[in-house]
Amino acid sequence: MNALSSSEHIADAIDWAAAFSSYGRRATASEIRELLKLLDQPGIISFAGGIPDPALFPLEILAEAHARVFADPALAQAALQYSVSEGYRPLRDRLAQTWRDQGVELDADNILITNGSQQALDLIGRLFLDPGDVVLSARPTYLGALQAFNAAAPRHGDLADLATGPKAKLAYVMPDFANPTGETMGMNQRSALLADAEARGVTVVEDGAYVSLSYDGEPPPSLLALEAAAKGSVDPGRVIHCGTFSKTIVPGLRVGWIVAPRPVIRKLVLLKQAADLHTSSLAQIVLADVLDHLGPGHIQALRAAYGERRDAMLAALDRHMPPGVSWSRPKGGMFVWVDLPEGQDGAALLQRAIETERVAFVPGGAFFATEPRRNSLRLAFSLSDPATIEEGVARLGRLLRSEAAR
């Protein structure tokens, strides 16, 4: 018996499902994840991965930052030592200053550094949700937030029902360049959401993952900023903001943050301590150094590069999509959301798209907590140059025309 078959034999012999927690049993890989594994094949144009382009990482500055940290014995020791759960103080101070520069009254005690904003969502879910509690989100919304909140086995509701639906515990909102739709909430929508949350006593979780990637000017102020302006500071408010360096610097360092009223931060620190003690000291110290050296040119370059790809994708969709197909027109972020004619299924289409046209996307059904709208797709424009985007969308258009003729 070779090693593989012997380990398969062992795996079969134990009923692991019976040993797992109910949460462990609920956590399952999606079929889509399996399909997306096929994308490494040559010749496939993929609009599936919603990730930053590694060619745009500030590699030189990152290398210099690491070198500077290791050249300073005290800093190097701090970078390699255990640290406090709240996060590296100079980084928290710097983030607090950035918020104050936008007119938001807060200080470093309102900030917790997390292992990416994904951990922020996980910790917030753990702090606020009991089984059966209602969490509201847009339909569709970010799959990773649904997964994080699902640890608590909540009930999912539609953000549109905030004012009138069953009383919710949390409202998860992405006002700027949302994943997966690319849409931005207008000022009136933001004000109405805050008023409804206040009236119903709902805690608002604002996900600002893409807010800096704006291509047509600045979006309206964040929910956190609007509420802090109305109430004088972050502390009396009910908005919790999740931020990240993943989209603007690099995701691999895994550094994000939470801004919240102090009593919330104090509790989140305890949960963070239980989860992983603290975010990598090295990553935080390096990031603080990178922020000192990056300058405004970096974000301008990102906006120019991704903005050009957004333009290329919208122009290609205008050229190649058959009648009956509609799509969002994002002002920032990485995604365009495509609605297909009634009756089409994005997941079935993906299979054919990979096999016949060699183009890939994420089927839209994956982004719904309940009752998925299957006749939809998410296209990411972040990873492809304009010529590849044109070719990929042309292939998609051909596929959709042949679908319409089926």
Ligand SMILES: Cc1ncc(COP(=O)(O)O)c(C=O)c1O
């Ligand atoms: C909307 C949104 N929120 C949060 C995250 C988590 O990112 P990170 O943990 O790298 O900060 C992502 C990642 O894709 C995202 O799209």
